[in-house]
Amino acid sequence: MGSFQPPSTRREFLKRSGIGMGTFGLAGVMSDETRAGNTNPMSPKQPQFPGKAKAVIHFFLNGGPSQVDTFDPKPKLKEFHGKSIPLDLRTERETGAAYQSPFEFKRYGQSGIEVSELFSHVGENIDDVCVVRSMHANVPNHEPSLMLMNCGQSQFVRPAVGSWITYGLGSENQNLPGFIAMCPSGYPIKGAENWQSGFLPGAYQGTYIDSRHQEIEKLIANIKNASGLGRGEQRRQLDLLNSINQQHLESRQGDAALESRVQSFELAYRMQMEATDAFDINREPKHIREMYGDSVQARQILIARRLIERGVRYVQLWHGAGQPWDSHDKIAENHRRLAGECSQAMGALLKDLKQRSLLDETLVIWGGEFGRTPTVELPKPGANAGTNSGRDHNHHGFTMWLAGGGVKGGHVHGATDEFGFQAVENRVHVHDLHATMLHLLGFDHEQLTYRYAGRDFRLTDVHGKVVHDIIA
Amino acid sequence: MRYLGAVPKDEFASKLQSLLGLAETENSEAATKDTPKDLFSQLSPTLINQLADAKPTTFPDASKILGTYLETVLNQPAKADQDEDPNANASAADNSIRQLLLSGRTPATLDTQQAIAHLDQGERNRYNQLNNEVNGVAITHPGAPPRAMILQDRAQPVEPVIFKRGVPGNRGDRVPRRFLQVLEMVDQGQPFKNGSGRLELAKAIASPKNPLTARVLVNRIWQHQFGEGLVRSPSDFGIRGERPTHPELLDYLAKRFIDGGWSIKKLQKEIMLSKTWQQSSRMRSDAFEADPENRLLWHMPRRRLEFEPLRDRLLVAANQLDEKIGGRSVKIHEEAKRRAIYAYIDREDLPGLLANFDLPSPDASRAQRSETTVPQQALYLMNSPFVLQQAKKLSADSLTGSAPFPEKEINTQRVRKMYHQALSRDPQPDELAMALQFTDSANVNAFRDKLKQQAADNPPPAWTYGYGGWVDGSVSFETFPFYNGNSWQFSGELPHPQYQYLHLTAAGGHTGSAKNLSPIRRWTAPANGTYRINGKLNHPAEQGDGVTALLVQSDKGLLEQWTAHHKETPTVVQEIQIQKGQHLYLIVHLNENTGWDSFHWSVSIERLAQKLQTVNTEQQKLNAEQQAGFTPSHWDSAADFSSNSSLQQSSQTENILDPWTQLAQALLLSNEFAFVD
Known part of the structure; x- marks a missing residue:
């Protein structure tokens, strides 16, 4: 539970930790902070204590991947296949008998953690992965669960995790957005609300990128001059602008807001080069591109590595528009196809981050908004193609995994029941995950607050416990 | 009929006959006990006769006769003068049945909701589609009335209960x-x-006895004027909020505000007429030492324009602001020219541009906008088509007459004019010198050389996309200003309030609402020669009255036309002689009626080998083409469809920023433009 501290102490604290209010909303007023020229909300800030992780890559398998088909093997399902199980848990739709996984599981690495054939490429890196098999959320519906996973709140508008983290840490690269959400060919369900800044300043809203595109001008707005002004010409024009601004500044010495705006044009000028470079995976050597594979997923995952490498703080990678992982029917076919699109590149990312010594400071997170039932979804006209071949949503228990950024590798945390339906051992709520993420980044989740409408808000509201067991 | 339906099957024939007998004689007397008295009282003699003649033996057969009868009655014209009709009686009964059927009060009549419930999947989809179109008209039609959301109390209001620790349970x-x-x-x-x-x-x-509302509102207005309120925690006037810097002033203004009838305008005026507001924003080091945060308001803070006024000011500098009051909102992050107070905000998807410029999430209330400086803001100003357009317009507006003044004089005038339009002042001598140096003849000439070089390096593209029409024997053609990634159109909005669905895609497009608002593909001949046109015009919709495709050559006029309605028509012209630089216009216009005017038209243009030349080998052919000065000999409207530029390539010469336009843009980007002292 968060304890209320007297405002003066809190303000004092915020000042010390470098995330003082002075950064926000006070430009134009000659406070000490703005005098230092700091109107850039993304300028890097120190965390509350040294965190292992500096950046986050979040694979969002939107729609909800099935745990018993990926990272939570349940041999019991084979035994009970087609028979009812002694568990009565409500999910969104009606489900029936136990439904065994159509996929083979195999032990990987020194840790011997079992992973299904769907994610064999992740399996190859399992000694760097911490599998949390005891996740649970609140309800079995997409929209509220997406909001819970992304913003820690289903009912009210709250900032996304990426917004909180960039609010706390800024970004290491001022030439790129600090918080980027990539999704090929459109938005996931709930659209831009998944990366909203809520009551935080708008600058902390995630920048959406349609990763279907390959041309830089379609990835980042206004990154190229619409009239094709050449680089040399633009330099000459900016020099002119600087001279004009210099004249203006002469009689207005010491106004940081004016100076930082002058600087912002220089930043933008450099950003054109840097962003183009960051998003251009053709600059990667052939063997790296081959390691990730050749697909939209591979491309966006490789771009994510290039962004993190350049100091971007938070990259969220959505599988696709809508909710592709929502396999209410034909799960064997659909999960295989979906995993086929991303598994290789996910494995490659882990390997690649490790070989670049970036894994230690990059927290990689994998999961959906919830998991799926171990029981088969009963056919319903118009809902699941009338077949007995899929699984319903399941918030009672599901799996997520984390890698790098200070989590234990080759480790399994928590467990579901013998059928994989409900988290029963070392349960980890989404709030606990958020608290742990913030901890890994160097924040006490009870202390990273923002005052809004007379109250100090935090990502985890009044919930959340750091899961120390998964921290290395 | 219900009575007949209840009759057991095997008794049907006999029972019916006896009933019919009854009906005929009913009025005379003999109604049996189990037959409702008025059962046949209104039955038409015609029907009774038909039943009597046909002698149906089952209920379904009798129903069929009734059905046929009802249909006949419904379709026969009403008889006006019943008196002269020999079968006046029968006809009166028929007529009343007919009235009943027409009034829709029969058990078989469905109301709209019931009818919708009976639709099959296909019909339902169609119904939804039509319904959406109707709603679309209500939302997007220029004449549609404005709408506002209202609240209505529920009959039984919720009785609130405290949720302990915020837990609803x-x-x-x-x-x-x-x-x-x-x-x-x-x-x-x-x-x-x-x-x-x-x-x-x-x-x-809003009670005058409630001091809080007026204080909060006055504080917000003050904050809007000065950047900071008299209370610097604008949404927290409680014990955890900040104390007012000038409590008496806050209360004085709050009182004046209430007494002035809560008029924000009066309040603003009062603040602006004050000496405090009219102070200079100059710094004074002694004052700064004593009060660095300006809590005592010793100077007027310099304010940076928020996105909305900045954008409006850009439009004003380019003389482009549409100052119309009232009416539909527009997307200010696109090309719209209305004032930003008419900004359309999508609550579920705040455009990135607006978020970059500190517009807060529309989902959560925010007392104060943050003021950030991020490079994305600069990128928008440096590179976006919108800002570049304003710079071009400002540059064009500043052109002055040429002769008989010397060039330097003309250029000086132009710089002055630009400064006036953008910054409302004369340039200082050194600013003038800088501007003149930037636009001096050497630079302008270098720019012209570059243009020539570019033209030589990149011959103009064969295809240009625009709209216009073939009216009264001449072609009008304007290039489309906007490309959305798939289609050329008038702006980001489709349907556009004025131009409706007018657009062009790789495969086809949609006509505008008049013949002079037709989408046009313009092809420019790269060399003299003989060309062949192949293609297919397809108008897929069954509805509407189809479209007409025209092939017009710039120097010869209309060559051919084809019409298609719910079918595909080949569009072939075997041979056309064209001179280098001449255009072919591929125009598609609507027929008599608007609606359902979406079409596909794929066209390929092939350059035919010169007849007089004997071309035997590939090598010879290549040589011949190289001599002709070009290599391509085949063009395809779909495959060549241009998607690589956000502004049209064909207007490259206008599009490139000459030094004057760059100067204009620099003024629009300057701090002086973006800040108010």
């Missing part, structure tokens, strides 16, 4: 709906009495 005491306890001087803390109490709440909020 953990219920505490009931709390009657009432105004805030700390402000109980307003209404003595009485619970609300009327319905939900919304009206009472509104009255309590």
